Amino acid sequence: MKKFLLGTVGVMALGLAPAMAADLPARAYTKAPPVIAAVYDWSGFYIGANAGWGSMRDSWNGFGLDLGNHDSTGAVAGGQIGYRWQAANWVFGLEAQGNWADLSGSHVDYNWLPAWTEHSKLTAFGLFTGQVGYAWNNALLYVKGGAAVTSSKYDFTVGAPVNLVASTxxxxxxxxxVGVGFEYGFAPNWSVGVEYDHIFISRFDADFYNNGLVLATNRVGGDVDLVTARLNYRWGGPVVARY
Structure with a gap:
């Protein structure tokens, strides 16, 4: 009798199991979360340092003569501060840059006897520019243009037996x-880059003094080419989410 009751209960349980399973609600489908791609954002204020090399092509004229020319070359170092804003892949910016420079050179002028040695030295420059660039995520290629200011000094020396120095x-x-640059964001707020700039400086008449007296007025000056490496730190949203 006991075995009969146990068997009956078992058969009933087997019969109820499919029915109970049929009454259970269907499992809800859960959509996988969207993939979020981090996109570099170049917007914000930035400050940085730069260092590199420069060359100034300096031509001299005086007394109705071509007095020759030379390249004044050397190191440059300084800093920059600016602001950029990004619209889609386009990046726009404003920047001010100031640099110490040590671009110096000379040549011997054989128009005279004894010969003169003419020296040029660029000691500092500043750039005030606008920028337009195109960004591929954390890589930015840009062009720039604007105003430049330079500080320079010139002198000539006359050898023996005159032994004279005249300076401006x-x-x-x-x-x-004008310039072009490439910048790469290697961390959320840090970027490194390289930049080429050309400075247009019109030649001008400069007075040369010795003991307070003007000994000559020569036409001097020339354009400047610069290549610098840059490191910038930026304030602002470094990345934005894109679904």
Missing amino acids: NDQTRWGGT
Whole structure:
């Protein structure tokens, strides 16, 4: 009798199991979360440092003569501050840059006897530019242009038996500049880059003094080419989410 009851209960349980399973609600489908791609954002204020090399092509004229020319070359170092804003892949910006420079050179002028040695030295420059660039995520290629200011000094020496030195005062000159650069964001707020700039400086008449007296007025000056490496730190949203 006991075995009969146990068997009956078992058969009933087997019969109820499919029915109970049929009454259970269907499992809801859960959509996988969207993939979020981090996109670099170049917007924000930035400050940085730069260092590199420069060359100034300096031509001299005086007394109705071509007095020759030379390249003044050397190191440059300084800093920059600016602001960029990004619209889609386009990046726009404004920047001010100031640099110490040590671009110096000379040549011997054989128009005279004894010969003169003419020296040029660029000691500082500043750039005030606008930028337009195109960004591929954390890589940015840009062009720039605007105003430039340079500080330079010139002198000539006359050898024995005259033994004379004549120098200009510091010459501050304004001109224009254009450039191109590439920058790479290697961390959320840090980027490194390389930049080429050309400074247009019109030649000008400079007075040369010795003991307070003007000994000569020569036409001097020339354009400047610069190549610098840059490191920037930016404030602002470094990445945005894109679904």
